[in-house]
Amino acid sequence: MKRQLDKILETVLIGVLAIMLISVSWQVFSRFVLQAPSTVTDELSSFLLIWLGVLGAAYATGQKLHLAIDLLPKQSVERHKVFFEGFVYFFIALFAFAVMVIGGIRLCWLTFQFEQTSATLEIPLGYVYMILPISGLIICYYCIFLFIEVKNTINSQSQRNG
Structure with a gap:
């Protein structure tokens, strides 16, 4: 999957x-060249940049390309890899669920409720913001998948060594 x-x-x-x-x-x-700038392309590019950034963040999470800062010694992290990676994935998933999924759904609902549309394209902004909860769910899925993958890898290594 x-x-x-x-x-x-x-x-x-x-x-x-x-x-x-x-x-x-x-x-x-x-x-x-034409001396007649298109107004539609400016707004379309802005919306696509939002989609590119948010979907790119979800993709980066699934590829383990998210930023990490090493605060703890590498030896202690390697000994308790499942705990530390579980800790990281839990908080990434918690953030994605709370901010992107719940907050994104609320944002979409409000923009649809108030019938907010974009200035030039005149499309409901809820469709533009819908990428937030979608990406949040994808990030949550990746976090669960990657945690289970790490846990299974550690378990299979311990069974070979044990």
Whole structure:
């Protein structure tokens, strides 16, 4: 399941980046060559940048590419790897669930309730912000998957050594 999700995210991220590239290129062309800047491309690029950043963070979590700061000696972390990685994954998942899923759903609900639309594209902003709870759920899934993977790896190593 993780590999399929990875492939889907890769495809979506490449698609978003390609649309962004076309949008920004058209913006530059229309502004400097045609002398008539397109207003739609500016807003579209901003929304796609939000999607790229948030979905990219979810993808980075699944690939173990998130930032880490080593505060504890490496030897103590290696001895208690399941505990420390579980601790990290728990708080990443907690943050993603509380802020991105719950907060994102609330944000979407409010923007739909107040019928907020974007200025140029005139689409409901709830659709733009919907990426927050989706990415939060993906991050939670990756955290659970990676914790189980670490736990199984440690258990299989201890069985071979024991």
